[in-house]
Amino acid sequence: MxxxxxxxxxxxxxxxxxxxxxxxxxxxxxxxxxxxxxxxxxxxxxxxxxxxxxxxxxxxxxxxxFDGSAPLRRLGAHEMTVRALGDELRRRFDVMGRVRRKFGACVPETSSYEDDEDDETTLHEASLALWTLYIMLLENTSLNERQLREYAHLDEWLMDYWFHPLGASCTTLSIIQGRWPPNNECTALAMWLFWLLLRPETIIKDDQLYRQVLSTLKPLALAAHRYHLCHPTWTSFLPASSSSPSSSQNPSPYTTKNHTTTHVPLYAFLLPLSIPPLAAPAILAYLVLANHYVPESVLFGAGVGGGMGLAGGIGMGGMGLSTGMTQLAIAIPERTTPSTTTTTVVEVDRSRKWDYEWARCNTLGASPYPVIPAAPAGGAGSAGDGGGGGGAFKPGSIEGVWEGIFTYTEFTSYAALLSGAPPSILQKSLIAQHRQTWKLREHHLVAGVGYPPLSAASSTHSSPSSSPASSKRPPKGNTRRSSPGADERNEQQHPQRIPPGDPLRAYFPNDAVLSEGPGGVDVTFLASPAAGAPSATSEEEEDTAMAWDLSALDMNSNAGPTSPATATSARERKSIFYRRFSAHALDFASPSSSGTVGDGDKDGVRHEEGAGMGEGGVEYARKVRDIIITGEGHSAWGEFRLLGRVRPCDGFVSISKEYIQGDRGKWLYRGYLVGTPDGNLVGRWRDTLSPAEVHGYEGCFGMTRRM
Structure with a gap:
């Protein structure tokens, strides 16, 4: 048949x-x-x-x-439907096809600077495309980066966008014309992409290109008065939501007029996201390239990271290791090669590196700004599992020893800059730099945890204030009873953080007194009494009247406390205990956690996986209500003390640096931890003599964890 x-x-x-x-x-x-x-x-x-x-x-x-582990973890399986993945497949290749054709990298010669800057439709379309590319890199374990580098040639597109005379960022053209380059959502996204894809060796080998790139990055990294470091403004510890009537009050030159929230199409739904400003990635890229003698073992070692060898402020490179000095480095994003992605374990570890950058975009894009505790991990709009920073900061991630540099500009040049000088003043200025080492300890305000014995606090430190009251030891009224009452048990379950203080003193109240011991830090300050509560007339009554009402305080005010003469009559002593991370982190870890506490915990060096690992770590992070940082360090200018806080809404770190001897004074370091766990602490420092409402003398810094 x-x-x-x-x-x-x-x-x-x-x-x-x-x-x-x-x-x-x-x-x-x-x-x-x-x-x-x-x-x-x-x-x-x-x-x-x-x-x-x-x-x-x-x-x-x-x-x-494409890589799928990160979106599944961040958004949840209910959002990762087959139709959503199909829509995302089409969208990504549409965007990458435009990048491959160099669409939007440069502007036509007939276009003017104003036309390109004011075309809102073009900017919106470009921002959506850049958001797609940025999210792909935040989700990268191996495949996403290969698609962007080898198919779309995104790194080449970014070089044209930033450094071509007709680049769509208008940066080169603006500097030639004596203008400041545009600062908008598109340039912020493009700078984050540039940092995430940066391979220093491809730029360093071409001397002319290297000088051009460094000259372009210099004003973006150093001009603090033009390119803000964060949004919302750094002067607010608990910023008002955009819907609050008071959110537009007390304008500051640091007001983030360029802060926008974009509803980004992602896996078949719209997600409100907000990109952090371009300052942090610009500083990272500038510091890496400015110290351009990079060891080959660092350049080509996947997962090691590095970008500068330093000695006394000048590049040393790989040969400098023979001096016996510890090599300092800014960790550059990991490279993807076929040999580094052969196991599932590597992929999961790499995809988690940018979880907190994703959470920062997510939490800042939502309105009102979320505060601690973080939302449960998973689901659209989730803040992730980093409760101490509203999902954008992993509790315990800053604990340890950090090394890096800080830069500074000639004071006369910077004064001219603040007086209206063009960006060329920075390009012509000499930038000096010094090495420094920080030894940091984290202390957490944790819900549902009882108070420690009196021996937990043994040494007293004042907040970074010159107030005479700051040097006194806590009063006897701080003594805690061994058998807590109902009010105290309620406060343990719902603890109140210390109120926001002066932003120039890392958000600590000027009258705060810190007593640090091996178990943590006891913070004593003057607080408003609870509504209707009787005034304390004795030590015993003062001990029972510790509850205070946050509604009685202006939480968005950055003003200092009232004068001592009137403060004592209207306010009462309040004491709050912050537990040391290394002393208790594993108490909440699941039995299956692999983290252990070793000898390094005793001196605040590095700790193995603590909070934030496994279900127990996530549960612990949700209990964290506030984070305080203490520590010490040294540089060529001497030894100093460090005291800081982590802002709840975005994980913004503010640290006061006070030199112990000499007349070096106090300085304020502000920035973000970019990449977790072994990322970079990057940002800017400024003087504390200038009022917070005006621009001060500033420089940039970059720190990486000592390995």
């Missing part, structure tokens, strides 16, 4: 699905170019393979070409 002729129409649908998947994915990089040819064969095949009829095919193609 003659057999019927073979035809695609006779192939079972299940087999056709396997054929189409293989045809679409046999080349990992680039779009599924073979799939359109199959769809055009006939109506039956087109219907069987269409996304409407068989969305699972497109979801499988997405997971074969």
């Amino acid at each position: 003659p057999s019927s002729p073979l035809s695609l129409n006779t192939i079972p649908v299940e087999v056709l699905h396997h054929i189409s998947f293989f045809a679409a994915t046999h080349q990992q990089l680039g779009p599924p170019s073979a799939l359109p040819a199959l769809l055009r064969l006939n109506k039956r095949i087109h219907h069987a393979l269409s996304q409407h009829v068989y969305p699972l095919l497109y979801a499988r193609i997405f997971l074969a070409k």
